[in-house]
Amino acid sequence: MRLSTKGRYGLKAMVDLAIHSQDKQIALRHIAERQDISEHYLEQLIAVLRKSGLVKSVRGAQGGYSLALPPDEITVGDILRALEGSLAPVACVDDEFAENCAEWDYCVTKFVWQKIRDKVNEVVDSITLQDLAEEHEKLNCDKEYMYYI
């Protein structure tokens, strides 16, 4: 039950933005370099985040990306769900695309999947980019360049 690189890279990129972009925008190239992610691939991920209203962009030379909202208003859940889709462990308990399963009424494994889904959402919705940026500050306060996320 692993997250794909979309979720992992996407969250790293967003924490990077939370740390490095206050007011100003950051070129994707810099994020990709700092986080060691293929620039072209990250481009596709950040396009999704932009369409989800989590980042905004400035085009042209000296352009770049920044958070579309204050970091304490963006949760890890917003980011992961934008990139990974629902965090439900099986499709039948997916909030959006709940497949109409013929056995639903008599199925007991659904109770397990629902609990997993709810707990995962509880965790990711309770952590904001602000929280992670603060943790980062604690861990890396002695470093001139704060590369690692």
Place this chain on the structure above:
Amino acid sequence: MRLSTKGRYGLKAMVDLAIHSQDKQIALRHIAERQDISEHYLEQLIAVLRKSGLVKSVRGAQGGYSLALPPDEITVGDILRALEGSLAPVACVDDEFAENCAEWDYCVTKFVWQKIRDKVNEVVDSITLQDLAEEHEKLNCDKEYMYYI
């Protein structure tokens, strides 16, 4: 972050066993038919469960499978981890195969992954086959044949 069919089919098969096998063993063919799973595929999954000590088998004609332990001593976590491996959302917080990540000390996203891992394990370790068999009883008490899991 979906579970594969291994975990889903495996749990269904184990609940089926919890319900249908008391003392006696059940042929894989019956489980596969009831749960609508390819028999050959399920064979591979149950082999893993057997090697993990969760089911036992009787070979030869009239042979079959049964739980290796009382249903209240087998948790959903035992089953899912046997079939899916660690339930950690990313490899770096995998209890067993924790990759030695160079950035570990400065990484903040690990806090998210650890919390998800812990909550998921908490859920699956708190539910036993006994619990699910009882839920099944409630849902299907009026049915002569209790197919659906």
Place this chain on the structure above:
DNA sequence: TGGAAAACCGAGTAATAAACTAGGAATTAA
């Protein structure tokens, strides 16, 4: 005692998804 019913085993394969790569068009600051 022979046949059928079962578990056991290892290899192969088709389909799907993940993780990128490639190549350019549009936009804009300097």
Place this chain on the structure above:
DNA sequence: TTAATTCCTAGTTTATTACTCGGTTTTCCA
């Protein structure tokens, strides 16, 4: 005008999933 950047679509490679296939071995039972 040029260089730096975002934006867009499509293609490609790799890995994983979800099986299938073809047996061998074991054991009950008529």
